[in-house]
Amino acid sequence: MRDAYAIELRNITKRFGKVVANDGVNLSVRRGEILAVLGENGSGKTTLMNVISGIYYPDEGQIFVHGEEVTIRSPKDAFPLGIGMIHQHFKLVDVLTAAENIVLGLEGPTKLDIPAVATRISELADKYGFEIDPNKKIYEMSVSEKQTVEIMKMLYRGANILILDEPTAVLTPQETDALFAVLRNMRDAGNAVIIITHKLNEVLALSDRVSVLHKGKYVGTVETKDATVESLTEMMVGTKVTLDIDRPDPVDPQVRLVVKEITCVNKEGVTTLDHASFTAYGGEILGIAGVAGSGQKELLESIAGLTPKESGEIDFYPPDQPMQEISKLSAVEISRLGIKLSFVPEDRLGMGLVGPMDMIDNMMIRSYRKGGFFWADRRSPRTLAEHVIGTLEIDTPGVTTPVGKLSGGNVQKVLVGREIASAPTVLMVAYPVRGLDINSAYTIYALLNVQKMRGVAVMCVGEDLDVLLALCDRILVLCDGRVAGIVDARTATKEQIGLMMTHTGKGGYRDGEDETRPA
Amino acid sequence: MGTIVIFIQKAIGQGMCILFGADGEILTEKSGNLNLGVPGMMYMGGIAGLAAAFLYERAVGAPSAFVGFLLSFLAAVLAGALGGLIYSVLTTSLRANQNVSGLALTTFGVGLGNFFGGSLSSLSGGVGQISVATTASAYRTKLPLLSDVPLLGPILFNYGILTYFAIALSIVMAWYLNRTRQGLCLRAVGESPATADAAGINVSLYKYLATCIGGAIAGLGGLYFVMEYSGGTWTNNGFGDRGWLAIALVIFARWRPMNAVWGSILFGALYILYLYIPGLGRSSQEIFKMLPYIVTIVVLILTSLRRKKEDQPPESLGLHYFREER
Numbered sequence: 001m002r003d004a005y006a007i008e009l010r011n012i013t014k015r016f017g018k019v020v021a022n023d024g025v026n027l028s029v030r031r032g033e034i035l036a037v038l039g040e041n042g043s044g045k046t047t048l049m050n051v052i053s054g055i056y057y058p059d060e061g062q063i064f065v066h067g068e069e070v071t072i073r074s075p076k077d078a079f080p081l082g083i084g085m086i087h088q089h090f091k092l093v094d095v096l097t098a099a100e101n102i103v104l105g106l107e108g109p110t111k112l113d114i115p116a117v118a119t120r121i122s123e124l125a126d127k128y129g130f131e132i133d134p135n136k137k138i139y140e141m142s143v144s145e146k147q148t149v150e151i152m153k154m155l156y157r158g159a160n161i162l163i164l165d166e167p168t169a170v171l172t173p174q175e176t177d178a179l180f181a182v183l184r185n186m187r188d189a190g191n192a193v194i195i196i197t198h199k200l201n202e203v204l205a206l207s208d209r210v211s212v213l214h215k216g217k218y219v220g221t222v223e224t225k226d227a228t229v230e231s232l233t234e235m236m237v238g239t240k241v242t243l244d245i246d247r248p249d250p251v252d253p254q255v256r257l258v259v260k261e262i263t264c265v266n267k268e269g270v271t272t273l274d275h276a277s278f279t280a281y282g283g284e285i286l287g288i289a290g291v292a293g294s295g296q297k298e299l300l301e302s303i304a305g306l307t308p309k310e311s312g313e314i315d316f317y318p319p320d321q322p323m324q325e326i327s328k329l330s331a332v333e334i335s336r337l338g339i340k341l342s343f344v345p346e347d348r349l350g351m352g353l354v355g356p357m358d359m360i361d362n363m364m365i366r367s368y369r370k371g372g373f374f375w376a377d378r379r380s381p382r383t384l385a386e387h388v389i390g391t392l393e394i395d396t397p398g399v400t401t402p403v404g405k406l407s408g409g410n411v412q413k414v415l416v417g418r419e420i421a422s423a424p425t426v427l428m429v430a431y432p433v434r435g436l437d438i439n440s441a442y443t444i445y446a447l448l449n450v451q452k453m454r455g456v457a458v459m460c461v462g463e464d465l466d467v468l469l470a471l472c473d474r475i476l477v478l479c480d481g482r483v484a485g486i487v488d489a490r491t492a493t494k495e496q497i498g499l500m501m502t503h504t505g506k507g508g509y510r511d512g513e514d515e516t517r518p519a
Numbered sequence: 520m521g522t523i524v525i526f527i528q529k530a531i532g533q534g535m536c537i538l539f540g541a542d543g544e545i546l547t548e549k550s551g552n553l554n555l556g557v558p559g560m561m562y563m564g565g566i567a568g569l570a571a572a573f574l575y576e577r578a579v580g581a582p583s584a585f586v587g588f589l590l591s592f593l594a595a596v597l598a599g600a601l602g603g604l605i606y607s608v609l610t611t612s613l614r615a616n617q618n619v620s621g622l623a624l625t626t627f628g629v630g631l632g633n634f635f636g637g638s639l640s641s642l643s644g645g646v647g648q649i650s651v652a653t654t655a656s657a658y659r660t661k662l663p664l665l666s667d668v669p670l671l672g673p674i675l676f677n678y679g680i681l682t683y684f685a686i687a688l689s690i691v692m693a694w695y696l697n698r699t700r701q702g703l704c705l706r707a708v709g710e711s712p713a714t715a716d717a718a719g720i721n722v723s724l725y726k727y728l729a730t731c732i733g734g735a736i737a738g739l740g741g742l743y744f745v746m747e748y749s750g751g752t753w754t755n756n757g758f759g760d761r762g763w764l765a766i767a768l769v770i771f772a773r774w775r776p777m778n779a780v781w782g783s784i785l786f787g788a789l790y791i792l793y794l795y796i797p798g799l800g801r802s803s804q805e806i807f808k809m810l811p812y813i814v815t816i817v818v819l820i821l822t823s824l825r826r827k828k829e830d831q832p833p834e835s836l837g838l839h840y841f842r843e844e845r
Contacts (some may be wrong), residue, residue: 076719091714093707095828103700104707112700139828429520 005067006161006192007052007083012061014047018437025218027211029161029192034183036207037196038236038290042463045196045215049163052194053085054078065161079170082155085163088170090146091413092138098149101136102156124155128185131178143268144175159380162186163194168202169293170270171199180206183335197460198236198291200229200502214238229499237465237498245445245470247490248453253281255317256457257303257426262312262327264298264481272298274481275312280426280457284321285448287472287489288461292502295481297346300428304343305331318425319455324390342424344415346431346461348408352415355404359396361386362403363418388417392443409440416447427451430461445471465494477501520610524673526795528783531678532748533761534787536561536784538685540765541772542692547603547733548774549696550726551709552610553695553837555621557737558762559628560602564633564738565745568596569753573639587654591742599738602628603731614839625762632741633755640753647752650723658743663809679747681739688736689776696776705729709833712840722840740765764790767815771829773822786811830840 008028014021022044029035039045052054052063054072063070065081072078078085092101099117118134125132141149147167154162162184168176182207183193197203203210203224210227212219212235218236242475257280264273273295280286288296303314305326314327316339320361326334334341345351353362363381387400392413396406403414411433415479419427429448433441448471452458462468468475472489477500484500540557547554554560571594576582602624609620616827636649643649658679696702707715709724716722744758745751768786772778793799793807822830 058605075717079719090710091717093714094834095710096703096707100703101714102701105715105720106700108700110699110701112698112703137828463587 003300004030005064006033007066008064009048009052010053010062010064012048012058012063014044014051014056014058020216022051022216024061025213025216027218027221029194031192031376032190033209034187034193034195034207036203036210038198038200038203038210038211038232039213040198040215040463040465042215043213043236045213045214046165047194048213049085049165049194051164052078053083055085079157079159082158082160083163084157084159084161085202086147086154086165086167086302088165089160090150092146094139095137097135097137098132098152101138101149102153106157121152121156124152128155128182128189130182143170144172144179147171147179153179155186160190160442161192161194163196163518165196166198167195168197168199170268172270176202190444198502200232203227203232204229212236213440230495233495233498237494243470245442245467246449247471247473248449250281250284250473251453253283254319254455256280256282257317258315259299259397260313260315261305262299262302262314263310264295264302264307265310266298272481273302276478276481277481278458278476278483282425282455283452284473285452285458285460287468287469287475288459288478289463289465289468289497289501290474290478292463294478294501296430296478298481299478300343300345300430300459300461303426303428304341305329305334306343316426321353323375335477340423340425342419342422342427344419344427344429344432345410346434348411348415349404353403353411356402358400358402359389360399362414363388363421363502366418366422383420384418388414392417392447407515408435409437409443411445412436412440416444420447420451424451424456426457426459428459428461431463433467434461434463437445441467453489465497469494469497522795526791527674528677529794530784530788531682531793532787533790534783534785535654535678535682535685535705536740536744536748536761537765537768537780537786538689539681539743540737540762541768541783542685542689542776543599543735543740544766544769544777545772545774545776547730547735548694548769549705549709549833550729551712551833551835551838552606552607552726552730553617553621554603554624554730554733555618555766556602556606556624556628556734557621557765558758558760559625559631559736560599560734561741561744561765562628562632562758563602564595564599564735565741565758566635566753567738568592568595568742569649569651569751570594570635570639570743572651572751573643573649576651576653577642578714582653584657586767588650588657591651591654591746595738595742596735597739600693602729602738603734604727606734607727607730610793610839611723611730614841617837617839624789629756632758636753636755647754649751649753650822651746651751655746658746659750677685681743681747683810684739685743686780689780692776706833709835712835713842716773716840716842726840737765740758764811767812770832771815772820773816774832783813789814805835 005028010026012022012025025048033275037045046108054075054077057073063072070081076185099114099121102121103117120134121134130148130294132152138146147499167179171179187193200355207224209221211221260277261275262273263275266272276299281294290296302309309327312327313325316324316326326339349355359495360378360381363384367381368376382399389396394410394413396410403411432444448458469489474486475497476493477484477497479501540561544554544557568591572587572591575587575590599734606620606624608618609615639649640646658681662676662680666672696706704720705725708720708722710723764786768779768782789810793804
């Protein structure tokens with residue numbers, strides 16, 4: 001029964017330049033079914049969903065909707081096919097009401113009849129078990145209410161194939177339960193629902209079938225009732241790939257940074273980091289693993305003095321000097337105290353470098369306070385820029401070229417080069433090889449190893465478990481803002497870390513009983 | 520009593536000119552375009568209307584007031600819309616900086632007005648000699664009968680057609696913005712163009728149309744000044760800072776056309792208040808002329824303190840929208 005499939009994808013391939021985001025992916029959803037699409041970060045889940053909703057156009061492959069082949073070139077093509085996508089970032093107008101947002105852009109009589117719209121919204125809400133106030137302004141709403149408006153927007157337009165991209169990432173457990181109840185009602189009413197997630201417990205609780213992607217490739221689809229946490233983890237992390245990354249043994253590890261029970265709460269009141277504790281040693285690379293948004297960013301930023309902390313303590317042990325507590329200091333105060341802490345943020349051209357400025361000026365961001373009382377010292381940053389270009393083999397027309405014009409790998413080298421130049425005691429890098437080609441990635445690994453051998457405490461947030469297992473000495477695994485454990489990278493397995501990342505795993509050690517502590 | 524009636528009449532006379540500018544700018548800003556070219560567009564509308572009427576009256580032996588009215592009205596609307604079009608091409612298509620483009624448009628429009636004002640003067644035989652009395656009489660025709668009603672007549676019905684047009688326009692705009700589908704789309708474009716785009720709204724089209732129509736409305740403000748207020752004459756720089764007052768009024772009215780109506784009359788009253796206060800020297804007059812701006816600053820402070828979302832400017836005001844930019 002072919003047309004039993006609400007939507008079917010065959011051999012979808014999508015490339016971005018040299019990067020293959022989706023490689024021959026097959027996927028199908030029946031009416032009255034919830035399909036979970038599972039995969040690690042960067043496995044191509046969101047790209048695939050954007051192909052369905054018309055934001056990207058696939059390079060190869062076919063899409064069938066209710067058994068008929070279709071071409072979806074833009075979101076406008078997707079609406080009439082009944083495809084509605086709810087993005088992670090809501091597209092709503094803050095000063096308008098829920099009802100106004102829902103009818104925005106729809107055809108109809110010139111005069112807008114908001115009471116009629118509100119009635120229709122209430123009908124739909126009753127049908128699926130929503131709570132929604134059509135006349136409430138978006139800016140007065142909680143995240144979960146906004147999500148409800150987004151879902152309602154799709155239903156109001158008559159969508160019967162709903163795609164939700166990580167819908168529970170921003171919700172509390174109670175809100176998640178309410179959302180799942182709504183999604184089940186939608187399924188029972190004959191709609192097809194696709195939910196993208198990397199939370200295994202949600203997959204098992206909600207879905208009928210699970211399709212797994214790994215690094216852009218389609219791994220397979222299983223019935224949820226036949227699946228277990230272990231079997232799904234195995235599919236999700238894939239088989240171990242041996243990487244030829246150099247890993248010298250740590251020499252004389254010294255305590256450099258002690259983090260005690262750090263808790264962070266973000267603007268929305270969500271706890272992003274929950275009593276996280278660990279110790280970083282000089283002369284080793286500490287990997288930080290976790291699914292996206294598990295608190296990696298907050299962990300590094302709270303150490304760097306960029307994110308306010310609710311509670312907890314961070315102690316810094318400089319070589320041959322007394323310990324300093326840096327928990328309550330801002331980034332400026334930390335650098336003023338002469339604490340050599342370097343941070344290579346994930347957002348290179350937003351937080352790390354200024355794109356339209358050249359290399360000299362970007363080097364000066366670190367050193368502009370030096371120099372005379374009025375004139376800035378431009379000579380030493382120029383020397384430094386030339387030195388960095390030489391040693392890191394940066395491919396650039398010259399030191400005066402805006403860094404935003406360089407390729408991703410070279411931008412990263414400029415940033416890492418600048419941070420290393422200040423001879424840090426602690427070096428924190430977030431996703432250092434994201435978007436880089438293989439050769440640039442290996443250059444960066446080599447740079448990190450050089451710092452490690454200099455006795456620097458290196459902390460590296462990564463998403464590729466193979467790389468972390470090959471590069472790091474120890475790996476700290478975060479799950480929902482908590483430290484799920486710290487494992488020895490030389491003996492740990494991908495499955496072990498995968499299970500710890502997704503909450504359910506045991507193994508590893510809480511930091512208090514850290515047996516992987518270097519001798 | 521008589522003085523008060525005249526004061527109200529004069530205040531409304533000053534206000535309507537500003538109201539046109541403010542209405543035009545409200546429509547423009549609702550699309551997210553901060554067009555500081557309003558003073559320029561008002562100049563352009565004024566001089567175009569005057570030139571059309573002047574050339575028509577010169578070319579025809581016995582000019583008809585009605586034809587002169589039509590021609591000058593059309594010319595003012597087109598000139599204002601042209602200003603909006605220049606601005607739209609610069610900011611929406613070429614993504615030039617909105618503030619710089621707007622200020623350039625003002626400089627251009629004022630210069631254009633003064634230049635052609637000078638040309639028309641020489642054509643008519645000297646400074647202060649331009650007169651399009653026939654056309655101006657059409658604009659200055661008062662409502663028959665009603666204007667003779669005691670008290671109410673002089674206050675409410677003693678004005679030319681553009682005054683009533685300005686108020687009707689404000690009512691229509693308020694209805695359009697708040698009660699129609701297109702108005703909702705326009706507001707969405709100004710608040711969050713990315714959201715509007717995702718909802719299938721043609722963002723650039725809305726920006727272009729709102730800015731050009733807004734320009735045309737602002738142009739009518741210039742026409743009002745030339746025809747109804749000045750009676751069909753031209754003085755270089757005679758328009759003064761009314762264009763900037765219009766922009767101040769937009770903020771004062773918190774982007775609501777109906778607020779702009781009473782706000783414009785208040786601004787007009789404050790603008791001429793110094794004439795009615797006895798014993799003012801030249802320097803103290805200038806202090807009174809600042810009143811509308813002071814009131815605007817007070818409103819800005821109050822709305823900032825109250826932090827009510829509805830009283831804030833459209834969220835993407837002054838920003839470009841480019842879909843591929845993230």
